Amino acid sequence: MLNKYPMWKNLMVIVILAIGAFYALPNLFGEDNAVQVVGTRGTTVTETTQRQVNDLLASKGIQVKRSELENSQLLVRVNSGEEQLLAKEAIAQALGDGYSVALNLAPAVPKWLEDVGGSPMKLGLDLRGGVHFLMEVDMSEAIRKMEEAKIADFRSQLREERIRYSGVKVTPKGIEIHFRDADSVAQAEAFLKTRANNEMVFADASEGENFKLLATMSEPYLKQIKEDALTQNITTIRNRVNELGVAEPVVQRQGAERIIVELPGVQDTARAKEILGATASIEFHMVDQKTDLQNAKAGRLPATSEVYKRREGGEVVLNKDVMLTGDHITGAQPSFDQYSRPQVSINLDAKGGNIFSNVTKDNIGKPMATLFIEYKDSGQRNPDGTVKMSKVEEVISVATIQARLGRNFVITGLTHSESQNLALLLRAGALIAPVSIVEERTIGPSLGAENIQNGLQAMIWGMAVVLLFMMVYYRAFGFIANLALSFNLIMVVGVMSMIPGAVLTLPGIAGMVLTVGMAVDGNVLIYERIREELRAGRSIQQAIHEGYANAFSTIADANITTFITALILFAVGTGAIKGFAVTLMIGILTSMFTAIVGTRAVVNALWGGKRLKKLSI
Incomplete structure (x- = not known):
């Protein structure tokens, strides 16, 4: 029919x-005005925090529609925009610096609809409002870090080949390796060229009795360093924004050195900067046990060591040589040892595992430090107009190497909240170079x-x-x-x-x-x-x-x-x-x-x- x-x-x-x-x-249910509370610098939001916030708002006469604690983040929904502002101010004042308090908008979808996968459309920055940042990668710092890594490589390679050298340092012209005679210069140049993989260009730069070899980075290698720095930073920033709970972020490159970051729904610019302010790197150093701390603070310390502040207070002397950087970390999870003490389980990539295994086999029983390096906007500008960054370094943990370490190991000596926070930072990755905010815009709701x-x-x-x-x-x-x-x-x-x-x-x-x-x-x-x-x-x-x-x-x-x-x-x-x-x-x-x-x-x-x-x- x-x-x-x-x-x-x-x-x-x-x-x-x-x-x-x-x-x-x-999409018919709209959104609730909400206040989001997240712990910072090792602080964790717990049920106790939730009760404290709920009681505080009740005492202020602010009605809480719903209070949700999930993934160590507290989301408190209120009835109006006015109450939202009052609640944010009251919570921020009561909790102090250990917490970040931000304005937010939360979908007002009923729980039963959420349980079956119902959620509203995500709105972009131009519809929901939010913050826009244009960030610039400090390529000079990326090159400097690579030069430091090359110095460590040259030292270990020359020791393995038993070629005597008197010093290695970075100069404006490149990396200078100093020797006692011309034969050592020639021997080192021939040997290092076989290990360079077209990354470095070597030239005899001896002047009279000053025997030295100059190593400079090739143009293709410099270009690759900059490209890797931008790509890795984009991935790291995206991971960190996701880890810290910002919904539907936009992170994409612009040109050769800049990154666009858009955070829809975030109206608190300070909060957004804090999220992106976690643009830090992680380094592992051996503790210098031979140098007395008091002598070091008085300026009497070897050229191979440096004094660093500890986050919990005090100072410690570390070797300058970097054992490992955070860009080799592929996974990090907080856990507990057999005595219920907090620890962080670390997973490395293959290259990082080989490096760590070789470094730690001779340092069993010795203390190793985790150095947290953060770059902040100094409020000043360089002569070329870029933002001048200030470098903040602090030791967040010191742990004893119990055995030869490979691709999997643990960091101990932390509190529970510190282990949670460190795992988050390591999971999200370390920036290969610092970034600065060169432009910011806030689009209001x-x-x-x-x-x-x-x-x-x-x-x-x-x-x-x-x-x-x-x-x-x-x-x-x-x-x-x-x-x-x-x-x-x-x-x-x-x-x-x-x-x-x-x-x-x-x-x-x-x-x-x-x-x-x-x-x-x-x-x-x-x-x-x-x-x-x-x-x-x-x-x-x-x-x-x-x-x-x-x-x-x-x-x-x-x-x-x-x-x-x-x-x-x-x-x-x-x-x-x-x-x-x-x-x-x-x-x-x-x-x-x-x-x-x-x-x-x-x-x-x-x-x-x-x-x-x-x-x-």
């Missing part, structure tokens, strides 16, 4: 539309709300005109097309809500407005073909069948070419262009389903298989 769907096909249409509507549902309002108005007016035209021009069939258009928008929202990485931006709203116009194209082609078939003398049932069957190829061709264009935009575009492309691609797929399959199901249910003398089209 013509124009009759089997039961399974009708059920399929109903189920797909129901799933789209279900996942679009969370009111501007985001205005963008949403303008976008919605454009969509509503555009949709209203389309609905009116379809109803007047195609009558009953126009009503079916309007029904399909409504479900198409619901499905776009539902699919956007289902995809974890999808973010709705202002250009994304433009894509939805464009989808409104494109969604009825298919129905217009189908309906005009039905009219042609009726004018040609076909029966109503045959005209409906031919209209849907023959218009399909035209609709598919038009939509496939548009989809390919959107796919190319997504592949080569960034930021706003990607948002537009994603929305457009989803809109094309859903509009083809609703325009062809959805309307056909309704038409078949209303008119399929019936003897009709007239069709309202």
Whole structure:
């Protein structure tokens, strides 16, 4: 029988539309004003902290809608923006410097809907508001660190080959290796060239009785160092932002030395800076047990050692040679030893495991220190206009090497909160070079709300005109097309809500407005073909069948070419262009389903298989 769907096909249409509507549902509940509390510098948010905050707000007359403690982060929901500001001020004053208190917006989705995976669309920076940073990587520091690593390599390689040298140091021209005679210079140059892998260029720079070998980095190697520094910093910043609980961040490169970071929903610029201020590196050094601390503080210490402050107070003398840097760490988890003492379990990559094994085999029973290095904005600028960074170094733990260490080992001597914090930093990785914020912008929620309002108005007016035209021009069939258009928008929202990485931006709203116009194209082609078939003398049932069957190829061709264009935009575009492309691609797929399959199901249910003398089209 013509124009009759089997039961399974009708059920399929109903189920797909129901799933789209279900996942679009969370977007109706809006967001709650909330205050987020996170521990800093080893402090952990516990149930005791939660009770303290709840009691504090109750004493201030601020009603708490919901208080949630998850992953050592406390989220307190309140009723209004005014109460949110009062709550933040009160909590920050009561908890002190050990905690970071920030304004936030939390989805007001009911718990039962969250439990089955329902969540609202993620909004981009231009819609939700938030903070934007342009960060610059200090490439000179990346090169300096690599030079220090090369110095350590040269020393160990020359010792292995038993080539005597009198000193190694970094100069503005490069790395100078000093020797006692010309034969040693020639021998060292020939040997080190075999180990250089085209990374270093060696030249005899001897001057009279001053025998020395000058090692400089090759141009390809310098270029590779800068590229690696930028790539690793992007990965590290992204990991740290994710670890610290910022939803849907944007971290991407700009040019050769800069990184764009956008944190939607974060209105507290100080909080955002603190998140990115965790841009520190980790180094492991041996403790210098031969040098007396008091003599060292008085300035009497070897050139190979240096005095560092300890986080918990006091000072310690460390060897300058770096045993290992944090960029070799692939995993870090807080745990407890057999005596229930906190520790951090560390996993290294293959290269780091080999390095650590060779270094620690001769230092069993000796203390090893973990040095935390942080770079902060000094508030001053360099002559070239870049931000001048100040370097802060502190020892966060000193532990005894119990056995030869390889790719897996533990750091002990920490409190529980310190082990949690250290594991987070190590997991997220260490920056290969410090970064500075050269530009920052805060987009307020009111501007985001205005963008949403303008976008919605454009969509509503555009949709209203389309609905009116379809109803007047195609009558009953126009009503079916309007029904399909409504479900198409619901499905776009539902699919956007289902995809974890999808973010709705202002250009994304433009894509939805464009989808409104494109969604009825298919129905217009189908309906005009039905009219042609009726004018040609076909029966109503045959005209409906031919209209849907023959218009399909035209609709598919038009939509496939548009989809390919959107796919190319997504592949080569960034930021706003990607948002537009994603929305457009989803809109094309859903509009083809609703325009062809959805309307056909309704038409078949209303008119399929019936003897009709007239069709309202």
